[in-house]
Amino acid sequence: MCTGACSxxxxxxxxxxxxxxxxxxxxxxxxxxETKYAAExxxxxxxxTQEVKYMGxxxxxxxxxxxxxxxxxxxxxxxxxxxxCGMFLxxxxxxxxxxxxxYSLSVASLGLANGPFCEWINExxxxxxxxxxxxxxxxSYLSDKDMWKWCIQPEDVVGFNVAxxxxxLVSACIQLxxxxxQMVNGLFGCLCGTCAGxx
Numbered sequence: 001m002c003t004g005a006c007s008x009x010x011x012x013x014x015x016x017x018x019x020x021x022x023x024x025x026x027x028x029x030x031x032x033x034e035t036k037y038a039a040e041x042x043x044x045x046x047x048x049t050q051e052v053k054y055m056g057x058x059x060x061x062x063x064x065x066x067x068x069x070x071x072x073x074x075x076x077x078x079x080x081x082x083x084x085c086g087m088f089l090x091x092x093x094x095x096x097x098x099x100x101x102x103y104s105l106s107v108a109s110l111g112l113a114n115g116p117f118c119e120w121i122n123e124x125x126x127x128x129x130x131x132x133x134x135x136x137x138x139x140s141y142l143s144d145k146d147m148w149k150w151c152i153q154p155e156d157v158v159g160f161n162v163a164x165x166x167x168x169l170v171s172a173c174i175q176l177x178x179x180x181x182q183m184v185n186g187l188f189g190c191l192c193g194t195c196a197g198x199x
Contacts (some may be wrong), residue, residue: 064100
């Protein structure tokens with residue numbers, strides 16, 4: 001496969017993954033699809049999961065993946081960046097995408113390990129309290145759905161967080177693989193050319 005065509009093959013999924021990451025991160029600000037928790041959080045009462053505020057999906061998996069995707073896509077276009085210099089630059093942009101993917105991966109992993117911030121109650125804590133009940137569970141709550149019932153509000157926040165942070169985790173892993181491939185592809189394109197305009 002021509003290195004320019006390979007760039008296009010890499011860029012298009014990166015656009016989709018960046019969009020998915022941004023949407024997931026925005027949704028995490030609204031547990032139970034309610035805006036009141038974000039509003040209360042701004043009033044000084046902590047109501048949103050801490051890792052959501054790090055914006056790993058928005059910054060890392062979103063913006064830091066979108067910028068390389070645009071440049072990588074341009075390297076596949078004739079008479080634009082489809083030259084050795086463009087392919088060389090794509091290595092740097094892909095490295096930025098790797099950094100963004102690592103950031104998103106780290107935040108999503110931390111979000112899954114610590115669990116959501118919620119109002120919770122269990123046999124050891126009889127008074128409903130806002131906090132992160134699974135922060136010291138080393139992720140064991142993920143396999144024990146009975147523990148999910150500890151969170152009484154926002155409703156179904158554990159499943160909500162697990163689904164979205166898992167999506168961010170998978171998205172970040174795929175971004176890392178694609179950007180890693182583009183770094184190798186960019187090196188070959190820099191050394192051998194992009195085949196742009198060749199039959």
